[in-house]
Amino acid sequence: MAKDRLEDLGRRKRGETSKIQRKSKIGMTFLLLLGLLSVLFLFSFVSRIFQPLLEAKRTDGEVIRVEVLNGCGVRKIAQRVTGILREKGFDVVKVDNAPSHDFPKTIVVDRKSKTMRYAKRVARSIRCRQVTSQVDPSLYLEVTVIIGKDYLKLFKFQ
Numbered sequence: 233m234a235k236d237r238l239e240d241l242g243r244r245k246r247g248e249t250s251k252i253q254r255k256s257k258i259g260m261t262f263l264l265l266l267g268l269l270s271v272l273f274l275f276s277f278v279s280r281i282f283q284p285l286l287e288a289k290r291t292d293g294e295v296i297r298v299e300v301l302n303g304c305g306v307r308k309i310a311q312r313v314t315g316i317l318r319e320k321g322f323d324v325v326k327v328d329n330a331p332s333h334d335f336p337k338t339i340v341v342d343r344k345s346k347t348m349r350y351a352k353r354v355a356r357s358i359r360c361r362q363v364t365s366q367v368d369p370s371l372y373l374e375v376t377v378i379i380g381k382d383y384l385k386l387f388k389f390q
Contacts, residue, residue, distance in 0.1 A: 296350050297373040299326040299343075303335030304381045313379055316387055320357050325373055335380035337362050343371050350374040358386050 298317055302310040314324045338358075342351030342365040354375045355363045362380075 295321065295323045296354060296375060297325045298322045298354060299328070299371075299373050299376045300324055301328055301330040301376060301378045303330035303333060303339075303378040304383060305333030306379075306383070309379055309383060312389055313377065313383070313387055316358070316389075317354070317377070322354060322357075322375075330378050335378055337382050338380040338386055339364060339378045341366050341376040341378065342374065343368050343376060344374045360386055 300310045300314050300317065310327045310329070314327050317324050338360050339362045340351045340355040340358075340360050342348040342363070344350055344367065346365050346367060348363055348365045351363045351365065351374075354377065355361070358377075360377075366376075
């Protein structure tokens with residue numbers, strides 16, 4: 233009988249040890265998952281900060297200068313779009329009204345490059361498909377954005 237009790241104690245101790253080991257494994261797994269989530273969160277945070285800056289940089293390291301014109305007639309729309317473009321890292325140097333408020337679609341105009349390399353970068357960042365080139369060396373900017381009546385499709389306002 234004493235022998236049976238000793239065997240029972242041995243089994244209990246082994247069972248308790250395995251319970252402790254299971255809890256330890258669960259705790260380590262939880263910590264590992266928590267660590268991975270923290271790394272993913274940090275990566276997401278850092279990429280959100282630096283992505284617009286990388287997007288806006290020209291190949292020579294300078295920021296693309298942009299003019300924003302209200303071509304749809306909605307009050308303060310050029311100022312609101314200016315904020316969005318600045319968040320994306322573009323240097324908005326002029327905000328004004330377009331010659332007319334009858335632009336059905338937003339247009340991105342390259343003022344420096346016939347290949348539209350600057351306008352394409354800005355257009356890609358705002359998901360605009362209307363890109364053209366009107367080189368004007370007298371302007372001290374690379375791109376003009378004329379906001380059309382389709383602005384709600386292109387810009388997310390808070």
